[in-house]
Amino acid sequence: xxxxxxxxxxxxxxxxxxxxxxxxxxxxxxxxxxxxxxxxxxxxxxxxxxxxxxxxxxxxxxxxxxxxxxxxxxxxxxxxxxxxxxxxxxxxxxxxxxxxxxxxxxxxxxxxxxxxxxxxxxxxxxxxxxxxxxxxxxxxxxxxxxxxxxxxxxxxxxxxxxxxxxxxxxxxxxxxxxxxxxxxxxxxxxxxxxxxxxxxxxxxxxxxxxxxxxxxxxxxxxxxxxxxxxxxxxxxxxxxxxxxxxxxxxxxxxxxxxxxxxxxxxxxxxxxxxxxxxxxxxxxxxxxxxxxxxxxxxxxxxxxxxxxxxxxxxxxxxxxxxxxxxxxxxxxxxxxxxxxxxxxxxxxxxxxxxxxxxxxxxxxxxxxxxxxxxxxxxxxxxxxxxxxxxxxxxxxxxxxxxxxxxxxxxxxxxxxxxxxxxxxxxxxxxxxxxxxxxxxxxxxxxxxxxxxxxxxxxxxxxxxxxxxxxxxxxxxxxxxxxxxxxxxxxxxxxxxxxxxxxxxxxxxxxxxxxxxxxxxxxxxxxxxxxxxxxxxxxxxxxxxxxxxxxxxxxxxxxxxxxxxxxxxxxxxxxxxxxxxxxxxxxxxxxxxxxxxxxxxxxxxxxxxxxxxxxxxxxxxxxxxxx
Amino acid sequence: xxxxxxxxxxxxxxxxxxxxxxxxxxxxxxxxxxxxxxxxxxxxxxxxxxxxxxxxxxxxxxxxxxxxxxxxxxxxxxxxxxxxxxxxxxxxxxxxxxxxxxxxxxxxxxxxxxxxxxxxxxxxxxxxxxxxxxxxxxxxxxxxxxxxxxxxxxxxxxxxxxxxxxxxxxxxxxxxxxxxxxxxxxxxxxxxxxxxxxxxxxxxxxxxxxxxxxxxxxxxxxxxxxxxxxxxxxxxxxxxxxxxxxxxxxxxxxxxxxxxxxxxxxxxxxxxxxxxxxxxxxxxxxxxxxx
Numbered sequence: 001x002x003x004x005x006x007x008x009x010x011x012x013x014x015x016x017x018x019x020x021x022x023x024x025x026x027x028x029x030x031x032x033x034x035x036x037x038x039x040x041x042x043x044x045x046x047x048x049x050x051x052x053x054x055x056x057x058x059x060x061x062x063x064x065x066x067x068x069x070x071x072x073x074x075x076x077x078x079x080x081x082x083x084x085x086x087x088x089x090x091x092x093x094x095x096x097x098x099x100x101x102x103x104x105x106x107x108x109x110x111x112x113x114x115x116x117x118x119x120x121x122x123x124x125x126x127x128x129x130x131x132x133x134x135x136x137x138x139x140x141x142x143x144x145x146x147x148x149x150x151x152x153x154x155x156x157x158x159x160x161x162x163x164x165x166x167x168x169x170x171x172x173x174x175x176x177x178x179x180x181x182x183x184x185x186x187x188x189x190x191x192x193x194x195x196x197x198x199x200x201x202x203x204x205x206x207x208x209x210x211x212x213x214x215x216x217x218x219x220x221x222x223x224x225x226x227x228x229x230x231x232x233x234x235x236x237x238x239x240x241x242x243x244x245x246x247x248x249x250x251x252x253x254x255x256x257x258x259x260x261x262x263x264x265x266x267x268x269x270x271x272x273x274x275x276x277x278x279x280x281x282x283x284x285x286x287x288x289x290x291x292x293x294x295x296x297x298x299x300x301x302x303x304x305x306x307x308x309x310x311x312x313x314x315x316x317x318x319x320x321x322x323x324x325x326x327x328x329x330x331x332x333x334x335x336x337x338x339x340x341x342x343x344x345x346x347x348x349x350x351x352x353x354x355x356x357x358x359x360x361x362x363x364x365x366x367x368x369x370x371x372x373x374x375x376x377x378x379x380x381x382x383x384x385x386x387x388x389x390x391x392x393x394x395x396x397x398x399x400x401x402x403x404x405x406x407x408x409x410x411x412x413x414x415x416x417x418x419x420x421x422x423x424x425x426x427x428x429x430x431x432x433x434x435x436x437x438x439x440x441x442x443x444x445x446x447x448x449x450x451x452x453x454x455x456x457x458x459x460x461x462x463x464x465x466x467x468x469x470x471x472x473x474x475x476x477x478x479x480x481x482x483x484x485x486x487x488x489x490x491x492x493x494x495x496x497x498x499x500x501x502x503x504x505x506x507x508x509x510x511x512x513x514x515x516x517x518x519x520x521x522x523x524x525x526x527x528x529x530x531x532x533x534x535x536x537x538x539x540x541x542x543x544x545x546x547x548x549x550x551x552x553x554x555x556x557x558x559x560x561x562x563x564x565x566x567x568x569x570x571x572x573x574x575x576x577x578x579x580x581x582x583x584x585x586x587x588x589x590x591x592x593x594x595x596x597x598x599x600x601x602x603x604x605x606x607x608x609x610x611x612x613x614x615x616x617x618x619x620x621x622x623x624x625x626x
Numbered sequence: 627x628x629x630x631x632x633x634x635x636x637x638x639x640x641x642x643x644x645x646x647x648x649x650x651x652x653x654x655x656x657x658x659x660x661x662x663x664x665x666x667x668x669x670x671x672x673x674x675x676x677x678x679x680x681x682x683x684x685x686x687x688x689x690x691x692x693x694x695x696x697x698x699x700x701x702x703x704x705x706x707x708x709x710x711x712x713x714x715x716x717x718x719x720x721x722x723x724x725x726x727x728x729x730x731x732x733x734x735x736x737x738x739x740x741x742x743x744x745x746x747x748x749x750x751x752x753x754x755x756x757x758x759x760x761x762x763x764x765x766x767x768x769x770x771x772x773x774x775x776x777x778x779x780x781x782x783x784x785x786x787x788x789x790x791x792x793x794x795x796x797x798x799x800x801x802x803x804x805x806x807x808x809x810x811x812x813x814x815x816x817x818x819x820x821x822x823x824x825x826x827x828x829x830x831x832x833x834x835x836x837x838x839x840x841x842x843x844x845x846x847x848x849x850x851x852x853x854x855x856x857x858x859x860x861x862x863x864x865x866x867x868x869x870x871x872x873x874x875x876x877x878x879x880x881x882x883x884x885x886x887x888x889x890x891x892x893x894x895x896x897x898x899x900x901x902x903x904x905x906x907x908x909x910x911x912x913x914x915x916x917x
Contacts, residue, residue: 127892
C-alpha cells in the first residue's frame, strides 16, 4: 500500500498538516480543537508503539503526560526558565526517566497484571501531585501562566499565543514525532517489538532480551507522553492537574482503539472523531453532560464490531473491495513496515526449491578458546515437579558434529530434558556444560546467543507476521546480539540480513510463501518454518523436538532430507517418535524411559536391545524395525 | 496529635475499608480467575449497587430492602452483561476484553449521571444501627461497626459457596483449568455466567452496604477499582484468601497512613505493592504461573 515508496507517508502527512488550517475551519473545527487533536495525536504515537506494536496495554500513561507537563510548566513559570523549547525537552527527558523507573516495576509482570499495575502507579502520581508536591505543582490549582514559544528569525520575532498562531508549532512537533516513530517501527527494534507482541516466549527463545526491549518501548511511550504533556501546558497557557487523572489514561486508550492501533495515526484520527463529536454533541445537539454516554456507547460498539479501529476497518474494506482483482496471498496482515519485497528474488529458485539443493548456513564458529571435547556435557540432571520425577540423574554427552537421536515412550521426560538443556526450565540439580562453559542457570536468551537453540514440539511462531518477517526476527538476534538500541536504523539496509533470511527460506523450502502470514500456512509449512526459526540464528548446537510430528508421509520424507542437509557441519539432537526416520538419520541414539537414560548406542545396537524392546513393546521379543 | 484512641479508631476504619475491599476484590478475582477477563467495569458495578439501593430506599424507606435490591439488581446486571457482551469476547485478545469492560464501565457511570446528576446522594443507616457505640475507651459510629460484621458475613457466605458447595468446587476447578472442566462434561459457559453474576452481586452488595458510610456519586467506583487492583496484585490473582488478606492489608495501610498524612496513603499502598512484586511476584497467596 502506502509503504511501497519511501517518504510517501511523510510527504502526505506534511501536505495534510499544511492544508488543515485552510480546510478544517469550513468543517466546523475550532482552532483550539485542532490544536488539542494534535497534542492527543502526539501523546498517542508513543502509546501506539507501546500498545499497538509491542502489545503492552498500559492504563497509566497519564503519569508521564503529567510529569512531562508539570516539569516543563514548573520550569517556565515558577523557576522563570526562559526557553520554552528547552523546557519542553527537559520535561520529555524527565518523563522518560520516570518511565524507566516505573517500567522496572510494571514490567515485572505481563498481561492483566501489567494493566493493573500501571493503573495503580498512575493513581499514585495523581495523589503525589495533589499533596506532597503541591508546593511545586500548585496542587489542585495547577500551574497558570505557561508561556507560548517565541521564534527569533533574525529579522523578525514570531510570537505564538493561541489558536492558529500556535498551530504551526504543534503541527511541526507532531510531524517530527511521526517521522521519528516511523523510523522506529521500521528499524530492527520495531520488528522485534512486533515479535514480542505476537509471541514473547519465542522472541526470547530466538535470542532477544525481551524484557529490555519492553522497557525500551515503555520509555519511548513515556517520552512522547512527556512532550505532549508539556505542549498541553503551552496550548492552554495553564498546566491542569487533571492531566494526571485516570480519565486521561482512559481517554488515550479509547482514542487509540477508535482510530486503530498499530497504525501510529490511529490516535490522531481517534482524537479528531472524539473531540469533534464532543463539540458537536455538546454544542449543536445540546446534549450537555451526556455526550460522554453517547461516546461510551459508540466506543463499546466499535470495540465489539470493528476490531482494528477505523483505520483497520478501512484497510479491511479496501482489501475486500480490491480482493477479487488482486491474487490471493498478497494481503499483509500486521505487516512490519520495514519489509518491501522487491523483484530481486530469483524466480527459478522459488519454483523448484528442493531442500537438499541448498547448502545450510554455516554454524557460528565461536567456541570457547582452546576448548576441545564434547560440545554438550550434562551431568546428574534432575527435574522434580513436586513429587513427580520428570528427569533423574541424566548423564549425557554429545560430540561436535554428531547427530544424536533421542527416543522414548510418551512421558519419558524427553521434552523436559530438552527444556533444561536450553535453559527454559532450571534443573532441580545437575550441571550443563556447553562448549566448555557452564550454562546452568543461564536464561534461554543467553544460551541462544551462545549458539544453542531448539525448535519446539508445538509450533511457536509469530502468527500475524509473514514467513520472511518470522525468519528476520530470528536472524536479527544473531546479527545484533540480544539487545541493541538502533532505533533509527533501517531494517531494509541491515548488512547481511537479507542474505541470511533468503538462504534460510530456500533451505526450509518456503520461498513461495515468503510473504504469506503464518496464520495462513499449511501445517507442514508451519513445521518447516519452526525449524527455520531455530536455524536462522545459525546455532552450533540445534535441538529439534519432534520435527516430524503430525506430518504426512511425503512431508516426512521431505523433512528428513532437510534435516540431513542441515546436519552437515552442525551438531544436532533430535527427539522423535518416527523411529525409521531417526534410525536412518542419527549416528547414535539415546533412549529415555521414566525420566532416566535407559540405554545409549548405535541404531543397530538399540534395535536389538532387549531393554528397549521391553520398554516399547512390553516384553514381546523380536525386531522393532520392519 | 496522634493519640492511642485515634490510632485504634483508625485501625477500625482500616478494618472496615479492608473488609469492603476484600469483598469487592474477591468478586473481581474469581471472575478473572475463572473467565480470564479482568472486569474494568467492576468499580462501576460497585457504584451501581449503591444507586440501585438508593432507589429502593427512596421507594420503600427500608434499608434491608435497599440492600436486597442493590444486590439482586447487580446479579441481574452481571448475568445480562455476561450473556449479551462478555461471552463474545472469550475468544478475543485480553486487550479487547479490557477495552470493552472499560467502555461498559463508562456507559454505566454516565447513565447514572444522566438520571441522578453528579450531586451526591445519601442513604441513611437503618434506625437500629444509627448513633454511636461506646467501646469503653473509644466511641465509634454504630453503623460502621455493624458494616464490618455485615461484610464479614458476606465474605463467609462467599467462602462457604466457594469451598463447601458443589458449585464452588466447580468454580475453583475452573480457576485452575477451565478447558479441563469443560471436557469433563460440565457446561463451563453456564459456570462463567454464574461466576460473573456472583462477582457483580458482591460488588453491588458492597456498594449499598457502603452507601451510608460514604455518600454516593457516579464516580465513587473509580477509586475503589484502583484499590481493588492493588489488593488483587498483593493477594494474588484468582485467590479468594489472597483477596481477603490483600484487602485487609490495603485497608489498614490506607487508614493508618491517612492518620499521619492522607496524601501519602496511595504512596504507601503502592510501596507495599512494589515490595510484593519484588519479593513474591505471584502475590502473597497466588499461584506461580497464573497471569
